[in-house]
Amino acid sequence: MKTGLAALGAALVLGLGAGMAQASEDMRVIRVTGEGRVAAAPDTATITMGVTEQADAAHAAMSQVSVSVAAILERLEEIGIAPEDVQTQRLTVNPVWSNRNYSEGEAEITGFVANNAISVRIRDLPSLGDVLDRILEEGGNDFSGLQFSVQDPEPLVNEARRAAVADARAKAELYAEAAGVSLGAVQRIEEMGGSPRPMMMEMAAASRGSSVPIAEGEVTVEASVNMVFLIAE
Incomplete structure (x- = not known):
């Protein structure tokens, strides 16, 4: 029995020792977050x-819209x-009420409002202002948004990822130098926030010579990574 207890005790000591050694090893790392940002001129616009x-009647309102x-x-x-660059986004018919606060009797429906909104992707940016003109000429009177993008964002995404890794390494090297240690190999790389997505930056003034001035600005792609570096012996 004593022999068994002694063996168990030795195993526990060895296990604790290995765990403490592993914990000590895990602490000899530098953890950093790197960020990368790449900007480019857009080549596509989507208007809604x-x-x-x-x-007075719902069908009359929708007929006019149609x-x-x-x-x-x-x-x-x-x-x-x-045709594949045009898509219906919203189709609604809603009543118009009078006296909604019931201050003068019962609320009544006095008419109907119909709406049909479409999104249009313009792959030739110089024609964007003219496209808007044509839509307005044909009765468009409800503008919901304008978004710029790039047709092939993957090269920008990869460039932003490289910049994020370079930023993380630069930070790790700085910390290692400040701490008086040597930077070792990369132990872990983890991309943060899912795949990078293009987003709008501040827009610069521009005009395409149409009656609708357009500011294209830039599209930016951001990437973020967590990296763990070993501290070299």
Whole structure:
């Protein structure tokens, strides 16, 4: 029995010793976060706009909207916008109420508002202002947004990742130098926040010579990584 207890005690001591050694080894690392950012001029724009009309009856409001949207779609096809670059985003009919606060009797429906909004992807940026002009000419009166992007963001994404890793290594080297130790090999790399996505930066003033001035600005891609470096002996 004593022999068994002694063996168990020795095993526990060895296990604790190994665990403490591992913990000590884990502490001999430098953990840093690196960030990379790459900016580029956009080559694609997506606009979301449509038509809103009001009438006494729901079908009348939607009929007015449908006439204008049909004309817009026809004009977009005429100027070379591909069908796959046009998509309906919103189609609604809502009542218009009077006396909603019930201050003067019961609330009543006095009409209906219909809306049909479409998104249009423009791959030829110099034509963006003209596309907006054509939509407005055909009855577009509800503008919801304009977003710039790049058709192939992968090269920018990879460049941002490289910049993030370089930033992390530079930080680790600085910390190692300040601490008077030598930087060892990379132990772990972890990308943060999922895959990098392009986003808008501040826009610079620009005009395409149409009645609708456009500011393209830049698209930026950001990447972030956590890295763990060993401290060399």
